Amino acid sequence: MIGNAVTVIRIATGEEREHRGVAPAKNKTVQELGRAGGRKCAESMTPERRAEIAKKAAAKRWKNLEWRLSALTAKSTETIIAEGQTSE
Template sequence: MTPKRPRDPNQLAKAIVDIATGEKPDRDPTPEEQGKDPAAVALGKKGGAARAANMTAERRAEIAKKAAKSRWSKDS
């Protein structure tokens, strides 16, 4: 994904010069460039959706009740 470009013409010109001179990267580094395992990144993207798909509705409700109780407790 490329970074969002500024709307102001002066800021856009500066951003283009920074990219052209190598002061600023044109895109975000990939997970592999950051030293992350591609398989782990793929699993991480599944995340909560995959976890929720494997749970029963009762278990999801139980977790939601516990989270709500924690959020609304007077302790924090």
């Protein structure tokens, strides 16, 4: 545990480079089966059901984006206030 903390400090101070490692190889057969299953599932749905799923996914993405933007704006506001740069 302490060894990990020391490594983090060394990386943060630039004494050591971060080692990301190699991503594990993906099984091509499993990937193809996944794609085939997704296609079959989509083919069996009505266009209305596919549209419903797509709208739900888009709403979720926009909700996440709005949350990130509001958090970023709040952080920027806090920084401005902390630095004494208010517009008043």
